[in-house]
Amino acid sequence: MSKIIPESEDRWLAADRAHVWHPYSAIGADTPVFHVQSASGVRIRLADGRELIDGMASWWCAIHGYNHPVLNAALEQQLKSMAHVMFGGLTHRPAVELAELLLSVTPEPLQAVFFSDSGSVSVEVAMKMAIQYWQARGSNDKVRFVTLRHGYHGDTLGAMSVCDPVTGMHALFSGVLPQQLFIDAPGCAFGEPCTDADIEPLAGVLQAHAHELAALILEPVVQGAGGMRFYSADYLRRARELCERHDVLLIADEIATGFGRTGELFACDHAGIAPDIMCLGKSLTGGYMTLAATLTTAAIADTISQGAPGVFMHGPTFMANPLACATALASVQLLLDSPWQQRVQEIEAGLRRGLQPCAAFGHVRDVRALGAIGVVELDAPVDMKAVQRQFVDRGVWVRPFGRLVYLMPPFIIGDADLAALTQAVVSVVSDSTG
Numbered sequence: 001m002s003k004i005i006p007e008s009e010d011r012w013l014a015a016d017r018a019h020v021w022h023p024y025s026a027i028g029a030d031t032p033v034f035h036v037q038s039a040s041g042v043r044i045r046l047a048d049g050r051e052l053i054d055g056m057a058s059w060w061c062a063i064h065g066y067n068h069p070v071l072n073a074a075l076e077q078q079l080k081s082m083a084h085v086m087f088g089g090l091t092h093r094p095a096v097e098l099a100e101l102l103l104s105v106t107p108e109p110l111q112a113v114f115f116s117d118s119g120s121v122s123v124e125v126a127m128k129m130a131i132q133y134w135q136a137r138g139s140n141d142k143v144r145f146v147t148l149r150h151g152y153h154g155d156t157l158g159a160m161s162v163c164d165p166v167t168g169m170h171a172l173f174s175g176v177l178p179q180q181l182f183i184d185a186p187g188c189a190f191g192e193p194c195t196d197a198d199i200e201p202l203a204g205v206l207q208a209h210a211h212e213l214a215a216l217i218l219e220p221v222v223q224g225a226g227g228m229r230f231y232s233a234d235y236l237r238r239a240r241e242l243c244e245r246h247d248v249l250l251i252a253d254e255i256a257t258g259f260g261r262t263g264e265l266f267a268c269d270h271a272g273i274a275p276d277i278m279c280l281g282k283s284l285t286g287g288y289m290t291l292a293a294t295l296t297t298a299a300i301a302d303t304i305s306q307g308a309p310g311v312f313m314h315g316p317t318f319m320a321n322p323l324a325c326a327t328a329l330a331s332v333q334l335l336l337d338s339p340w341q342q343r344v345q346e347i348e349a350g351l352r353r354g355l356q357p358c359a360a361f362g363h364v365r366d367v368r369a370l371g372a373i374g375v376v377e378l379d380a381p382v383d384m385k386a387v388q389r390q391f392v393d394r395g396v397w398v399r400p401f402g403r404l405v406y407l408m409p410p411f412i413i414g415d416a417d418l419a420a421l422t423q424a425v426v427s428v429v430s431d432s433t434g
């Protein structure tokens with residue numbers, strides 16, 4: 001009989017450091033990782049008993065907080081009938097009901113759904129859909145993509161090829177990545193009109209390259225991991241018109257922005273536009289399960305399905321996992337049944353008010369908020385190792401990257417917890433002057 005050896009926390013963390021990769025990490029590095037015991041509501045409880053107020057929603061995902069009774073119940077209920085079944089030749093209620101629900105809340109022209117396991121894969125699927133659509137129409141040259149600098153679309157090779165060349169580390173993978181076209185990110189801020197000068201880089205590229213372009217891919221209104229930039233909805237409107245005029249598809253990557261984060265249910269709603277293809281992920285399941293979806297129009301779905309080879313060429317093993325679909329169904333319904341828009345507006349006001357003191361610091365370049373996203377942009381990258389501990393010591397979970405310290409809390413956060421988050425940011429940023 002094997003013995004259960006009680007092991008020290010130190011040994012356990014050493015094993016993590018020696019053997020387990022974390023996102024964008026090095027094996028053996030001395031950057032701190034914290035052992036999480038459990039999470040509930042907006043609290044993350046560490047193994048040493050400390051509780052942290054969650055300022056990250058686990059990277060846009062946990063919009064309802066952790067350990068939510070409604071989501072738990074949906075997951076447990078689904079588990080009783082089946083955890084998983086292959087999607088080739090078989091179907092099930094959670095997938096079909098989720099598809100119908102997603103189509104009912106997204107822009108009208110979107111009529112077909114492809115489920116996959118992660119945001120990056122949903123972007124690969126979107127890119128393949130665009131290429132296959134043009135192939136089916138006999139336009140075999142339309143295989144490239146145009147995108148915005150400072151964009152982020154995922155870590156797989158196709159998705160990486162449309163990430164910002166610098167933050168996406170194109171130099172490292174230059175021999176492998178398809179060469180896409182990049183234009184400067186919009187200069188017009190959110191709430192501002194988009195001038196002819198603002199749209200000119202996109203107009204120029206479409207004019208010159210439409211014959212070889214399958215699609216424009218962008219994050220609508222909010223560019224997330226590539227810089228946390230908010231830009232004019234008017235730019236999006238004009239981009240939509242230009243794509244139409246030049247016969248180039250528009251792919252909206254709403255993986256970060258979807259499900260209320262920016263103050264509208266989808267960021268495209270700020271501009272009142274419908275993309276040809278839309279990617280959803282992250283908060284789709286309320287952060288419970290890994291699930292993503294690529295939505296497209298009836299015209300594109302039909303063209304692909306009727307052109308050679310007569311099918312769309314993609315089919316993940318775990319496609320439309322029933323546990324994930326059932327949880328997503330419950331999460332989206334929970335969101336729609338809640339006063340989410342009012343709450344997100346209140347969070348925006350709280351973030352704006354709470355982070356404002358940072359604007360007075362000499363090393364702070366900008367302070368901004370949109371929906372449930374608050375950003376403090378510094379002149380220079382933070383010392384992650386030091387700053388991460390300072391946040392934990394102040395009882396909050398905030399994970400900056402580069403020059404950006406930002407908050408994107410669960411929508412259920414209360415005013416006092418939100419104020420505690422912003423106070424911690426002000427205090428840590430104030431101390432980081434050096």
Ligand SMILES: *Cc1c(COP(=O)(O)O)cnc(C)c1O
Nearest residue numbers: 118119120152153154224255256
């Ligand atoms: C996170 C993200 C992705 C990638 O999603 P993964 O689930 O991490 O693969 C793609 N696009 C955007 C806008 C994202 O924020």
